[in-house]
Amino acid sequence: MVVFSKPVDRLPVPLQAVLEPITSNAQRQPYSKTKVIASAATISLAAYIANYIYQKRLENFDSQIISPITPLSGTSSKNDVFEGPTPRNNKYTLTVPYKNRTAKVTVRPTSTETFKKHKKFFPPSTSGQRVGVNKVFFKQLSAILKVIIPKIRSKEVIILVLHSIFLVLRTWLSIVVARLDGRIVRDLVAANGKEFLKGIMYWFAIAIPATYTNSMIRFLQSKLSIAFRTRLTRYVHDLYLNKENAYYKAINLDNRIGGADQFITTDIARFCDGLASLYSNLGKPLLDTIIFNYQLTKSIGLAGMMGLFGNYLLTAWILRKATPAFGKLAAHEAKLEGDFRAAHTRLITNAEEIAFYNGADLELSILDRTYTKLIKHINSIFKIRIAYNMFEDFLIKYCWSAIGLLMCSVPVFFPSWGGRGGRQELDGGTVYGKERDRTKAFITNKRLMLTLADAGGRMMYSYKELAELAGYTSRVYNLLAVLHSLYAGEYVPTPRPSDFPDEQEFYSLGDIRGEVLYGYDGLKFESVPIVGPNAGNERGGEELIKSMNITIRPGEHLLITGPNGVGKTSVARVISRLWPLFRGRLSRPEDRDIFYVPQRPYLSIGTLRDQIIYPHSLADMIRSGRTDKELLDILHVVKLSTIPDREGGWETQKEWKDVFSGGEKQRIGIARLFYHHPKFAILDECTSAVSSEVEGLMYQHAKDIGITLVTISHRPSLFKYHTHLLRIGDEGTCESSTIGTEQERMTLDKEVATLEAKLKDVDSWKARIAEINMELQLNI
């Protein structure tokens, strides 16, 4: 408030106009035209500058360039793909359809260094931490703020500054309006028609910047929320989907966050909305309170002011004591929302299987139960709110109004304590007369007081919002903390279950001692136990396979067999680094040299072409010089060459999982393998739904083009395509052997075929024995 030290009359006219409502202590005579015009001009200029900064600075941050559609060489694609989603120079360009054109959006992924730097701000929360407005909340919030406002020169800071400018502008406008209101009423009481009409004109003139300011505040608040959300969502995505497979680990290895989708889609949005609205819900009333209190102190004197302050402090104390744990309630509500959503997602994913089983009734009961749990909780919050809202309204609306009126009466009844109003009472008023001056002062003070009560009320209401924000903060923080620890390969140590056999070794996620060497031209397991890692699983921490020792070099093909559930797929999980290597040493090729084909191939969102080249993008395909013609050749090998014509071309987009049959899906999986053409392939029952004739052709082709196979299968017919066999037994044993020469394998194959043919007759023999027994019994 430095400005008050200088007499306002000596300042330049526009500045006088701006400061006049705040500093004026004179009961001004008819309106000064220059000052009103200067006032309007200043507001418009401020609004224009703010708008200009917004347009110039913020639009650039989005880095959106609209580019024309260009066809791509070698493909029939009409999409402009540019760099695609492969990080290059620490940024990548996404192409997003925008009206009839393509928008290029440059995204800078969060760097590993940033994650390393941030890790220390996100220590995992300890269980039993109270969710509420407390020290933990402020610590968690400050950690998240480091993510959403990474530096001073960021988009969020510009929005915050603009937002603050408009908030100050609105406070100032409120004072102007309060004074104008007082004058209009005074002129009405004085029956001064000319001045009264002038007042109304000014009232309309002030309405334009006032409404503009209000809508800009709302606009910037939404902009702030969306900017926070974008920043936080991208950060979480980078932490969640990366080479460390944090998304897989969060679901399969860690039980701390169930349903990460709810966290990312809903909780982050609510947190950002809450935070952005809190700034204006808390910042604006705070500013109002300071300025209006200053104004009121001048009007009603220090005594009245002290009374008001005492009132605030008492209210704040009472409300704090009486506020229920809204934070904890909001966090629990978010969790139940997540459960409900997860139940629906499950239904969508498994719709066909459920429909075949006629499982609608059971699924309905599951959905209803989850929903009932959610609404029961929401209803209980509503009930808690009835009493709380009553109490809050009584305190803020009624008590505060009564106290306000009492304070307004101080200058009238106790003039010597009543500040400017009191002095006027003692002096006998201005030219307008005592009553009219009193009316004007009362109207102005009442308006100021109402705004002040509103400001105070909003600050108190904000406490409830703050408590709810604490709930969302704890969820978002928890998500970030868990993802950070998974990204860094840190897990929660698993306690040894009390009923775990003493003689058996228990493996805890807190004690991972295995060593993985990359870049080996082959696969080498040295004393590697295969262990189910998740404590939530019945077999978590248990050795599925005791100790694996086997080496596969290029050109040696391994077949892994064994009964169900012994841990065959788990071997693939360890090779792919989805599961940790608890002990021993694994030497393996680099990621680009190894490709995994699962039993149920995942079909992604996108075009038909995207299904074959997955996980590559069209941009990667073009960069590596591949063409649609090559894709068609691959489809010939897997006997799917008619698919592009049948489905309407490479550019067709469909829900592919509902389009292809089970066998076709598996062939698409194999087509992917041929497209990527890795040195090593892990094939996990990936041809179980394909006819053995086509299966044979595909295996032979894979070998012909030099792919070394590690196959997980029960089918004896696949023996002949492999050189090594690994048999996994029920007791966690594993035996490896060579399958022999091509000749021997063929002989074995023949024997297997003969035995299989004989096995087919077993049922008819059994039926014959039953018949004979029956006849014998009848004869007896």
Ligand SMILES: Nc1ncnc2c1ncn2[C@@H]1O[C@H](COP(=O)(O)OP(=O)(O)OP(=O)(O)O)[C@@H](O)[C@H]1O
């Ligand atoms: N995240 C996990 N943590 C702990 N144990 C797990 C986890 N996931 C699966 N398991 C357990 O690992 C065991 C082996 O599973 P796996 O899928 O490797 O069997 P499999 O031999 O491939 O069986 P199938 O022939 O039926 O495909 C199962 O008993 C399963 O309960």
